[in-house]
Amino acid sequence: MAVKSNKTAEFPRPQVTVDVVILTLREGALQALLMKRGAAPFEGQWALPGGYIHPQEDQNLDAAARRILRDKAGIETPYLEQLQGFGDGKRDPRGWTATFAYFALVAAETLDPQHGANAEAVAWRNATEKQKLAFDHAEILATAVARLRSKVEYTTLPVHLLPPKFTLPDLQRVYEQILGRKMDKSAFRKRMAEADFVEPVPGEQRPASNRPAQIYRVKRGFKTIFFDRTI
Amino acid sequence: MAVKSNKTAEFPRPQVTVDVVILTLREGALQALLMKRGAAPFEGQWALPGGYIHPQEDQNLDAAARRILRDKAGIETPYLEQLQGFGDGKRDPRGWTATFAYFALVAAETLDPQHGANAEAVAWRNATEKQKLAFDHAEILATAVARLRSKVEYTTLPVHLLPPKFTLPDLQRVYEQILGRKMDKSAFRKRMAEADFVEPVPGEQRPASNRPAQIYRVKRGFKTIFFDRTI
DNA sequence: TTAATAGTGTCTCTAAGACACTATGAA
DNA sequence: TTCATAGTGTCTTAGAGACACTATTAA
Secondary structure (H helix, E strand, C coil): CCCCCCCCCCCCCCEEEEEEEEEEEECCEEEEEEEECCCCCCCCCEECCEEECCCCCCCEHHHHHHHHHHHHHCCCCCEEEEEEEEEECCCCCCCCEEEEEEEEECCHHHCCHHHCCCHHHEEEEECCCCCCCCCCHHHHHHHHHHHHHHHHCCECHHHHHCCCCEEHHHHHHHHHHHHCCCCCHHHHHHHHHHHCCEEEEEEEEECCCCCCEEEEEECCCCCCCECCECC | CCCCCCCCCCCCCCEEEEEEEEEEEECCEEEEEEEECCCCCCCCCEECCEEECCCCCCCEHHHHHHHHHHHHHCCCCCEEEEEEEEEECCCCCCCCEEEEEEEEECCHHHCCHHHCCCHHHEEEEECCCCCCCCCCHHHHHHHHHHHHHHHHCCECHHHHHCCCCEEHHHHHHHHHHHHCCCCCHHHHHHHHHHHCCEEEEEEEEECCCCCCEEEEEECCCCCCCECCECC
């Protein structure tokens, strides 16, 4: 907040938007939901779902992000966290703009991008390989992937990429796919048990042509758990 | 970025600002630089230094934060990182506003708040006790302190609260003051040695009425180091 | 009985914490 | 010589990783 509020009022104020990186695990890869732009600038190019803040409708920034998630992708209650602000004079050819970028995690099984507003212009695209996107959205996407990878190392975030019921081998596979390396089963299960954020669903198992796996769910009141790091 | 760019143009766009939490360690406590507001709203109340983005002057958000740091507090090269965005319809009585909040760490010894623009309206205040500030600045300040505390647990951030030359006992005291607990000297020094981000200044020691301490400085090319945390 | 994956137990090794020890300068 | 703090060495213990083992189902 400026102490003197109108000193610079003669200059155009930057436009500000909210953009959301929606990540999921599909076909064994991390994918992001992108939309094809229908208007200039960057008409026809792929971009992150986003939009302006609606002051009469959005209570706060988080609410604006949730509205965008709902309107553009038909997603109601994903994991959502603020990623980072991006702003400069070059990202939009129309002038200085800024955006509050969010990132959301959803289970591929629980959603259908076709339910969004303009269905044909929505697609899942691989999130980890470099690609050209409108504005600075490639950079925002890369930042989101980096943030996820970093947090996966020491949090329970990956459960949000699974449906409500899952097995421990499922969960381990999610960690392994995001981090791109194998993990020891025994050590993994010890840490999950210690973190104490999932519980077996009594009597439910996943049948298979081998030993069936116990089905788990996230405990009630669960919040993301951070594992120990020491200074 | 909205696909349709002018659909909501009839509604007032939120004003957006950049605010900076400047933290230092003075008198054994974590303190924040605050400014007394000279105009409505919240005239006469204390607030974080901040201001509007100057599109012709600021290359990007970080540059805007650095300009505010320079103009309001006379600080040139502190540690600076983006904290979080805050925005809603209630924080400013004039309507929906949003801010990109930053936090900066500076060594108390290397700066004098009197060098800022309006000196008499600038003061260091304890950052950890609750206080009433203009807008939602108390919440922003609390968020910055929480972020610092959390990062201190597993990074080398605290060096930025010391002058360029310091001793290892100095550094340990910074960690202890922020975290509010004693640390084991031997373990602390082992970790600092392992992180390998400081080096002794050859031949320089801090004289005292006891064994003098070796003086250290941060290594060239140093970037914040994260200690291990495992999933 | 076999194949395949779920799930557990055990051993080793590293690293953190506790704590005792030595080092060094001023008074 | 004493005091105070700097700086190092050693022991114990907890936890991570490696890896071998057992369990359970369908075919």
